[in-house]
Amino acid sequence: DSGVTQTPKHLITATGQRVTLRCSPRSxxxxxxxxQQSLDQGLQFLIHYYNGxxxxxxxxxxxxxxxxxxDLHSELNLSSLELGDSALYFCASSVSGRSTDTQYxxxxxxxxxx
Amino acid sequence: AQKVTQAQTEISVVEKEDVxxxxxxxxxxxxxxxxxxxxxxxGELVFxxxxxxxDEQNEISGRYSWNFQKSTSxxxxxxxxxxxxxxxxxxxxxxxxxSYKLSFGAGTTVTVRA
Numbered sequence: 446d447s448g449v450t451q452t453p454k455h456l457i458t459a460t461g462q463r464v465t466l467r468c469s470p471r472s473x474x475x476x477x478x479x480x481q482q483s484l485d486q487g488l489q490f491l492i493h494y495y496n497g498x499x500x501x502x503x504x505x506x507x508x509x510x511x512x513x514x515x516d517l518h519s520e521l522n523l524s525s526l527e528l529g530d531s532a533l534y535f536c537a538s539s540v541s542g543r544s545t546d547t548q549y550x551x552x553x554x555x556x557x558x559x
Numbered sequence: 560a561q562k563v564t565q566a567q568t569e570i571s572v573v574e575k576e577d578v579x580x581x582x583x584x585x586x587x588x589x590x591x592x593x594x595x596x597x598x599x600x601x602g603e604l605v606f607x608x609x610x611x612x613x614d615e616q617n618e619i620s621g622r623y624s625w626n627f628q629k630s631t632s633x634x635x636x637x638x639x640x641x642x643x644x645x646x647x648x649x650x651x652x653x654x655x656x657x658s659y660k661l662s663f664g665a666g667t668t669v670t671v672r673a
Contacts, residue, residue: 447603447605447606478659478660478661480661487663487664487665487666488650488661488663488666490660490661490662493659493660500659501658501659501660503660533602535604537604537661542659543656544591544592544654544655544656544657544658544659545592545611545654546654547594547606547609548606548661549606550596550603550604550605550606551603552602552603553602553603553604555602
């Protein structure tokens, strides 16, 4: 158990809908990262937050957004969902957000868009 | 350009055999970090080892060992005396100071047969 929690574990929804994925980092970690794992793209970095502020963006679609709250939990919002958004979404956390950190991953949320 | 290459797609071994996973990376930075993660069939991403670029000493931790060679940009990982529970997808990842993300390879699926 990495100490990173993600809810829900599974999510099934329809095209055009909006969903919210939630992540709680390990105790003491200030940074949260979101990654998407799909069969065709592999593991791709989406976005990084440090202590409530956005630090870096990766291959994140405009339909996707995220935020980190004062209690350091984070939410990833996916809207106008398409079939191609079906994937495993991981949250990871680290102590400070520096490249020297080890990122610890949560169990993931499996999103299925029908 | 792909930063991390795992040329082996799948490896199948019989229990107690050793397994070596290859990883080749590409970076312009002189300081960087390399990681190996494991993704068992249950789906979570589990951190295994981390190595920084300025320490080429190879190490052993239990049944895991790794061979880091800066001259060839390789970071290979070996599982000694493999067990069925080692069956998983193994990912090599690179962290650079100019980026806040992990760049992952495509993964190598290891199947250990009893």
